[in-house]
Every structure is written in C-alpha cells, then in structure tokens.
Amino acid sequence: MSNVIMDASAILAFLNQESGSEQITDLIENATIGTINLFPLMNHKLN
Helix, strand or coil: CCCEEECHHHHHHHHCCCCCHHHHHCCHHHEEECHHHHHHHHHHHHC
8 A cells, every 4th residue: 555645746747857856756656646636647648
C-alpha cells in the first residue's frame, strides 16, 4: 500500500523536470494517483 498520493501537478513537474521535481523522484515509485488526476497527464502525453 502506498503512503504517498500524487496529484497531476506533481507528476507533470516530474515529467517536465521542473524545479522541485527531484523530490518527487524518491517518492514516485510507490505513489498512488487518483483517476481524476489521470486526464491532465494523458492530455500532456498526447500533446
């Protein structure tokens, strides 16, 4: 079970290597994301 819940902005910062994304690197492997946060990620990937 995950101890971390990610939102779309955190994952987008990670994918875009924005400031602060290095903190996400350590957490993302065991993170959970809600389905409501998947759309912005899918939209980002398609564009």
